[in-house]
Amino acid sequence: MLNGKKIVVVLPAYNAARTLEKTYNEIPFDIVDDVILVDDASKDDTSELGSKIGIKHIIKHEKNKGYGGNQKTCYHHALSLKADIVVMLHPDYQYTPKLLTAMCSVIAFDVYPAVFGSRILGMGALKGGMPVYKYVFNRMLTLFQNIMMGQKLSEYHTGYRAFSAEVLKSVPFDVCSDDFVFDNEITAQIFMKGFEIAEITCPTKYFPEASSINFKRSSIYGLGVLRTSIIYRLQKWGIGNFKIFKA
Ligand SMILES: Nc1nc2c(ncn2[C@@H]2O[C@H](COP(=O)(O)OP(=O)(O)OP(=O)(O)O)[C@@H](O)[C@H]2O)c(=O)[nH]1
Ligand SMILES: [Mg+2]
Structure with a gap:
């Protein structure tokens, strides 16, 4: 808890066994109330390791749903636990859990309703x-x-994002993609609803054990990003009514 707000960290995982424990151990449990691990039908022992290290809330998808599909399960479960603040932390240890307190403070003290950890602020990317x-x-x-x-x-x-429960309840994230472009679509939904997003400088870490999407998947993601921004503008101009911005 921070300022009386319940904090839930969600770990969307796929083949994260090599980095899960390291990530989990650095979570600041003085403020974090619950951790949810969603194992997206990993081929390694991600969920077994999760229970071994003491994660109470573990959900395993029977089939791989993708990074966005994984986050949908994460957020629904976090809201069902009555979280006030939900933070997505990648279990591949690319984003430091040590920033969690700073990110949550921004939301807990009602400064901004959403916070991203940015690798581009600063010079370290x-x-x-x-x-x-x-x-x-x-x-x-x-x-x-x-x-x-x-x-x-x-x-x-960035894959390091904290949201107030109000933000997550306000945007229809279920209609977003199950793939990587989910991150972009939910961001567009948040702006469309008029919320502001704050940013905090976050160190960049790429290393062999980290999960990283390849050039082909990145290109598909890039095209999805272009589409998301174009439909955002069209929706704002009243030209068309796009699925992710309905409701
Ligand atoms: N690749 C992949 N990752 C998933 C899936 N479900 C959950 N994840 C998790 O999502 C996180 C992000 O995936 P990454 O492959 O690291 O992609 P990224 O961080 O957006 O891209 P990089 O900046 O290249 O690392 C990882 O920690 C995975 O464990 C899935 O179906 N596929
Ligand atoms: Mg990664």
């Missing part, structure tokens, strides 16, 4: 090992998205 092509696409896509959505985020592509 390339030094931290982000592949050059991912860095270049991150910057170009982010510029395009800021123009299309009239916002000023430093990056839309």
Whole structure:
């Protein structure tokens, strides 16, 4: 709890056995009330390891649903536990759990309703090992998205995100993609509902054990991002009524 707000950390996992324990051990349990692990039909022993290290809430998908499908299960379960603040932390140890307290404070003290950990604020993205092509696409896509959505985020592509329960309940995230572009679509939904998103500088870490999407999957994601920003603008102009922005 922080300022009387219940904090739930969700770990969307796929083949995360090599990094799960390290990630889990760095979670600040002085403020975090519950941790949920959703194992997306991993081929390794992610969920077995999860129960061994003491994670109480473990859900295993029978079939792989994808990164977005995984997050849907995460958020529904977190809301069913009556979370006030929900933080997505990748279990591949690419984002430091040590920033959780800072991110949650922003929401717990009602400064902003959502917070992203940004690898682009600061100078460390390339030094931290982000592949050059991912860095270049991150910057170009982010510029395009800021123009299309009239916002000023430093990056839309971070996997480190904290939301108030109000934000998660306000956006119809179930209609978002089950794939990686989920992150982008939910961000667009949040802006469409008029919420603001804060950012905190987050160190970048790429290392062999971390999970990382390849060039092909990244390109599919990039096209999805372009589509999301274009339909956002069209919806704002009243040209069309797109599924992710209905309701
Ligand atoms: N690849 C993949 N990851 C999943 C899935 N479900 C959950 N995940 C988890 O989602 C997290 C993000 O996936 P990554 O492959 O690291 O992708 P990313 O962090 O967006 O991209 P990078 O910046 O290249 O690391 C990982 O911690 C996975 O454990 C899934 O179906 N496929
Ligand atoms: Mg990763």
